[in-house]
Amino acid sequence: MIERLEYTLTQPPPCPTNQDHLRSTAAIISRIKVMANLNIAERRLPQDGRIRMRVAGREVDMRVSSVPAMHGESIVMRLLDKESVALDFDVLGFRGPTLEALRRLLSRPQGILLVTGPTGSGKTTTLYAALKTLNRPETKILTVEDPVEYQLEGINQIHVRPQIGLTFATALRSILRQDPDVILVGEMRDLETARIAVQAALTGHKVFSTLHTNDAASSVTRLLDMGVEDYLVRSTVNGVVAQRLVRVLCAHCKRPHEVAERLIESLHLAPLANGAPISLHQPVGCARCDGSGYKGRTGIVEVVEMTERLRRAIVDRSDASAISRVALEEGTVGMRDDGFGKAIAGLTSVEEVDRVIQAG
Numbered sequence: 001m002i003e004r005l006e007y008t009l010t011q012p013p014p015c016p017t018n019q020d021h022l023r024s025t026a027a028i029i030s031r032i033k034v035m036a037n038l039n040i041a042e043r044r045l046p047q048d049g050r051i052r053m054r055v056a057g058r059e060v061d062m063r064v065s066s067v068p069a070m071h072g073e074s075i076v077m078r079l080l081d082k083e084s085v086a087l088d089f090d091v092l093g094f095r096g097p098t099l100e101a102l103r104r105l106l107s108r109p110q111g112i113l114l115v116t117g118p119t120g121s122g123k124t125t126t127l128y129a130a131l132k133t134l135n136r137p138e139t140k141i142l143t144v145e146d147p148v149e150y151q152l153e154g155i156n157q158i159h160v161r162p163q164i165g166l167t168f169a170t171a172l173r174s175i176l177r178q179d180p181d182v183i184l185v186g187e188m189r190d191l192e193t194a195r196i197a198v199q200a201a202l203t204g205h206k207v208f209s210t211l212h213t214n215d216a217a218s219s220v221t222r223l224l225d226m227g228v229e230d231y232l233v234r235s236t237v238n239g240v241v242a243q244r245l246v247r248v249l250c251a252h253c254k255r256p257h258e259v260a261e262r263l264i265e266s267l268h269l270a271p272l273a274n275g276a277p278i279s280l281h282q283p284v285g286c287a288r289c290d291g292s293g294y295k296g297r298t299g300i301v302e303v304v305e306m307t308e309r310l311r312r313a314i315v316d317r318s319d320a321s322a323i324s325r326v327a328l329e330e331g332t333v334g335m336r337d338d339g340f341g342k343a344i345a346g347l348t349s350v351e352e353v354d355r356v357i358q359a360g
Contacts, residue, residue: 026072029066029075032051032064032075032077033047033049033064033066033075035051036049036050036051036062036064037049037050038064038066043068046065046066046067046068047065047066048063049063049064050062050063050147051064051077059081060081061080062077062078062079063077063080064076064077065077080149080150087128087129088129089102089133092125092126092129092298093243093298093299093301093342094301094303096341097331097333098301098302098303098333098338101303102130102303104305105238105239105241106130106133106134108206108238110205110206111201111206111207111237111238112197112198112201112208112237112238113130113207113209113238113239113241114208114210114219114239114240115127115208115209115210115241116212116213116215116216116240116241117213117242117244118244119212121243121299122243122299123210123243124149124150124186124210126241127184128149128150130208131152131155134206135152135153135154135155137154139182140156140178140181141154141155141156141180141181141182141183141184142155142156142157142158142183142184143155143156143157143183143185143186144160144172144175144183144185144186145157145158145160145184145186146159146160146168146186147159156178158175160186167193168185168186168188168190168193169190169192169193169196172185172193173196176200176203176205180205181205182205182207182208183197183200183205183206183207183208184208185197185207185209186209186210187209187210187211187212188209188210188211188223190226191228194227194228198228198236201236202232211223215302215320215324216302216303216304216324216332217304217320217321217327219240220237220240220320220323221323224314230317231315233314234306234311234314237306238305238306239304239305241304242301242302243299243300243301243302244301244335244339244357245297245298246339246342246348246353246356247292247294247297247348248294248296248297248298248347248348249293249294249346249347249348249349250284250285250288250289250293252288252289253293254281254284254293255281255282256279256280256281256282256346257280257282259278259279259280263350267340267350268337269340269344272337272340272341272344278344279344280343280344280349281343281349294352298342298348300335300336300338300342300356300357301335301338302332302333302334302338303332303333305330305332309326309329309330310326313326335357336353336357339357340353
């Protein structure tokens, strides 16, 4: 996945013993704002900026967010190491049936593929990997993003600018006149954008986009709640990918441990092992992983392909739980099962999968 680190710098409340710290914090905040091309005189409104620099020969992109707080400003920087981006489905966590289902969805000549998950779950990276798979000289690909996180060779990428009227909807309406084969919409944020994307899919385009929902089934109900007609959702949405990121166990210090039969039964691990002995690992901590027991991240995913039963459930206005139940009955590998399968394979721990699923 795209490796991101987040650093937060918040100016503390004044206190007689930290005046030197207070002065240095203000100077650091001002310096960061200058580097990110933000207005250092404006301390009352939120601002967003970007810093591009090379560190030790590697290109690093920093997304900077500034918001006013009670005692000053709060600065958060998201660090993106572009050279660590691996646009490969296997590295991103797509394996076995989920990878096969995703490849079938990418081979469809038209329709909408949605990727859903919380902020920072790797949705954009998954879509970039999909674009890389489809990127050929004879295929015209256009994207509308906010912001353009990674520049892809051979693809026309548009950075939206709402302050001058270049929104997702206006950009999408214009690029349909560019005769694209594949369109990526960074996010479906409103009904207008969703309707234009649906019309693009109806007229023979392949459309990718993201939604912020907790699972794949909720994406369908979200479109319906936004106001998209059920018959349009049924006829245009080919599938939905839901994903989370889990930490990968450090290969140098992870330790196998005995698995109680009661745990195997409660988590339904036996069907995921395909008859093989079940072995789980736990984090230990060493110098290579800074004592955390984990190093790197991978995705746990579920890929829902639209079937006739699912399309009927959409028209019947079934709720998310009913749609999810039908998807599992139709052969979808759930996100929890995909995560526990990776735990059995020794990639992560059951506790880490449970933590991420519960948080979602």
